[in-house]
Amino acid sequence: MKIFKSPLLIALPLIIGLAAGCSGDKKEKEEQEEVQKQEAAVDTPAVQVFDLKKGILTSSIQVPGELAPYQQVDLYAKTNSYVKKLLVDVGSQVHTGQLLVTLDAPEVQSQLAEAKAKIAQQEALYLSSKSQYDRYINTAKTPGTIAQNDIDQAAARKNADYANVQAAKSFYKQIATGLGYLEIRAPFDGVVTARNINVGAYVGPSGKGSDQPLLVVQQQSRLRLIVSIPENYTAGLNNKDEVEFTVKSLPNQKFTAKVSRLAGALDSKLRAERLEMDVYNKSKNLLPGMYAEVNVPLPSHDSSFVVPKTAVVNSTEKVFVISIEDNRAKWLNVKKGLETSDSIEVFGPGLKPNIKLVMTANDEIRDGSPVISSAAKAVAPKKTAE
Known part of the structure; x- marks a missing residue:
């Protein structure tokens, strides 16, 4: 029995084989092109760039601070004595000139009486020498009755006795002043804390x-x-700045103070400058000795270059940004200035307005390597940062 095969049936496998071969070649070609694109992307990465612009960046830092009394005085006894009266205690509100403590020193009273008697004694001697001197002067009006030497000696005794009177009076004032030290008074309005x-x-x-x-x-x-x-x-701190601060005992309340005094020099141990702010505490919520978290505004540099933080690379080699010139990366050394949460000031000799910088830079983009750039959306730096 003869079996006749159709030409179509004979050609069908051949057609299927050819179609499969063409499909495989196309798929392989696409895979090769994809590999080439990936290799090209590795060799020539695509980066987003932005135009370098100048701006003003204002920032702040948080530093610990301490609240201290505006004035504080430790009161001592100048004269050996006993406490006679104690008119205040811890927590007492006192006013300028208010009597706080009365002391008793019996020997001071004795010294005062002795000094008073000394004055009387010296005054008596002075009156005697002065009377004698006056008699000599009157007698000397008759020529030849009194020698000039006697008159000079009488004048010297009179002057010496007068000096002794003045010395006795000064000693009396000294003892009397000591009596004033037996009363201790408040030097200013305040609170007794110890x-x-x-x-x-x-x-x-x-x-x-x-x-x-x-x-x-x-x-x-x-x-x-x-x-x-x-x-x-x-640099640039001045006494016009205003700071905000908080204390642990009142975490939900913010206080403000104005910089009043700058030391004008750095502490040799801390390498820091001391700042003092006056805080008016009428409500008495704040107490001396409290620690505070102080938000200090930092001075801004006029017209400095401001870039996103992602554009600055802090590598083990250097700190730099990456510019794009003729589709090639170029490292530019920079120094950092003020910072906010997302922006930073940079300074460097190679920085110029409107040059192209990589938005998200890293040290894998090597100096001189080819890159493909695309414009990134400009991000305005924040004006302030905590």
Whole structure:
């Protein structure tokens, strides 16, 4: 029996084979092109660039600070004495000139009486010598009755006795002034924050407990906020700046203060400049000795180059940005200035307005390597940062 095959059936496998071969070649070609694109992307990476512009960046730093009384005085006894009356205690509000402590020193009263008697004694001697001198002068009006030498000696005695009177009076004033030291008064309006004596205690330069003050008085209605600013941030600070600060006891409340005093020099140990701000504490919520977190505004540089932080590379070799020239990367050494959360000031000899910089730079983009650039959307730097 003969079987006849159709020409179509005979050609069908051949057609299928040819189609499959063409399809395989096309797929292989596409895969090769994809590999070439990936290799080209590795060799010539695509990067986003932006135009370098100048701007003004304002930033701030947070530093710890301490609240101190605007004035504080430790009160001591100048004269050896006993505490006779104690009129205040810890926490007492006092006013300028208010009597705080009365001391008793019986020997001072004796010395005062002795000094008063000494004045009377010297005055009597002076009156006697002066009377004798006056008689000599009257007698000398008759020529030849009194020798000139006797008159000169009488004048010398009179002048010496007068000097002794003045000395006795000065000594009396000195003793009388000592009586004033037996009353201790407040030097300014404030609060008594420490008391180290009781009635009857012996006090004075050589008394028991003379190494510690009788009372400590602080002015708390006005405080000093003291901070130390690191050397890198001291340029341009002035006493017109205003700071904000918080304290742990009142975390939800912000306080403001104005810079009042700058040290004008760096501390030799901390390498920092001391700043003082006056804080008016009428509500008495703030206490001396509190620690504060202070937000200090930093001075801005006029018309400096400002770039996104992602454009600056901090490698082990150097700090640099990457510019694009003729589709090739070029490393430009820079120094960093003020920073915010997303922007930073940069300074360098190779920086010029409107040059193209890589938006997201890294040290894998080698100096001189080819790149493909595309414009990135400009991002305006934030004006301030905490």
